[in-house]
Amino acid sequence: MQAAIYRGPGDIAIEDVPKPEVESPTDAVIRVTHTAVCGSDLWFYRGDNEPEPGSRVGHEPMGIVEAVGDDVTSVAPGDRVLAPFAISCGECEFCRKGLYTSCVEDESWSGDNGGAQGEYVKCPFADGTLVRVPDRYADDEDTLESLLPLTDVMGTGHHAAVSAGVSEGDTAVVIGDGAVGLCGVLAAQRLGAERIIAVGHHDDRLELAKEFGATETVTERGEDATERIEELTYGGANHVMECVGAASAMNTAIAAARPGGTVGYVGVPYGVDEEGLDVFSMFSDNIALRGGVAPVRDYAEELLSDVVQGTLDPSPIFTKTVDLDGVPEGYRAMDEREAIKVLVKP
């Protein structure tokens, strides 16, 4: 079988690798029909972190179950499934309380499991990880493309909104117009926010943000952005969603928050060690910081329900589609911001 392999910064190759097999009774093997390139894949692509060269990549699989181990009861061969970027056993304390990303098993899409940007992956803990797509929609291409973001960015945007405490009638500020920020706008709108202020620097993405429910957009940078947000919110927002994952964006989020407000953050906060976090503003204004790596498995059922009912559709974030051989080109297009997010059909 073929799969995308990390060879070094800027270098993704498609190579022959062994096809995974069921090894443990809780495993499932999935033939990947849909997957994606993630903004977080760009970290290693840009050399911000460096996995072992030869590593399999991709963590947003959707596909058809090919085989299952003897203990798997929730899915069977032939089922259409999707899987979150984080593998979860479904049975430990943290999975039980919905914090699937803190699963004690600590498994990931790598090593023997393979990466999602390949023809097949092995999913350990299939019962705790896989989300079955109802048969009625299992071959509906439009629905599948709308469901694929539930593997990562849609659940992550939702986590930002939930962490920021967004609910009916609120004003929410969304920092970032990447795939997660755009999904954050959708999530805030879905949770009933009345005003959604999208902050970003790309006109096309902010247009999409408006289609997704943003009522206003802010394109200024740094302190000018903060001033504009304060102007629009008469002194700061009670709910700010940080959807970038950078120290500067975190500090913009803190500055945009109203005293007593909450910043919900979902991006790995790169640069915080160097740039620092404005903890003194958080302290003096009692601004809470909530969030972290999104437990998207916990949100899958409710978001899936909305997608199949037609009230939620994040698929417009996919602005480019490639096959497996096109994955390196997909990375390039995302790295150069030609594409918001790349859909891969192996």
Place this chain on the structure above:
Amino acid sequence: MQAAIYRGPGDIAIEDVPKPEVESPTDAVIRVTHTAVCGSDLWFYRGDNEPEPGSRVGHEPMGIVEAVGDDVTSVAPGDRVLAPFAISCGECEFCRKGLYTSCVEDESWSGDNGGAQGEYVKCPFADGTLVRVPDRYADDEDTLESLLPLTDVMGTGHHAAVSAGVSEGDTAVVIGDGAVGLCGVLAAQRLGAERIIAVGHHDDRLELAKEFGATETVTERGEDATERIEELTYGGANHVMECVGAASAMNTAIAAARPGGTVGYVGVPYGVDEEGLDVFSMFSDNIALRGGVAPVRDYAEELLSDVVQGTLDPSPIFTKTVDLDGVPEGYRAMDEREAIKVLVKP
């Protein structure tokens, strides 16, 4: 009249100053009968920040109302009152929602208002700031000494507990055995915590923590402290109260938190700029950070109610009492950790 004056690091003097008078219709002038030296006073005493030499100091006044302006309706001359460390108008958006420390008037115990470590202070916004002690207890010395900590440290410890989400049946970890940490133990116990693990380095203070409701104590430092807390809590606590105000204590608090848990913090986080905050652990474990400067005015009535009913008594934190001339000695005793907190009776 006489008052304590900051002359420079390590130098507090008692000097003659003009007696304050009612200037605005919302002012009250108070004859200070009880006040205290605060752990936060040690910042300037140690030169960590440097107010203008000649500044009046102290921010925890209790006393008898001497005079009020024409618009003051909630207190009258002769009333026994206490005032939080933060002055609040009582009418702005933030006061209305209980975040008195973000009052838009931005007044403080300094300048024309005077400091609390003096014979008289002027309280602007008397209706929004002062808490009246019920007549029945207005001259009961024991009750007054139990109420005095409501001006700052008891409300602050309570804010740590509330911010950390402590409630019935919980296990709470309290980092710090100073006056705020000890009040935090009282607060956690009052909110129904079943297990309270007090972390500190002073045997006498940890003994007091046990009297206040701590079920266990941890005296280790740094990583050893974290290991011990993880051992006691089988992997970290859902509710951690940071009651020190230092980067190292913040990071111990984060390390002591269970995935999905909350750190409630109430100390100015000194050293965070240099030492950094472990945001990556917060991110990967979804640990929330809540709190900030405590809006103690919001907590005054409920805590006062418990004090006068005899179910709450933070007064054992006062381990030394001085008169106004003894204030410099009070600073010295706190700086050298001979006293937990010093009561001042001008």
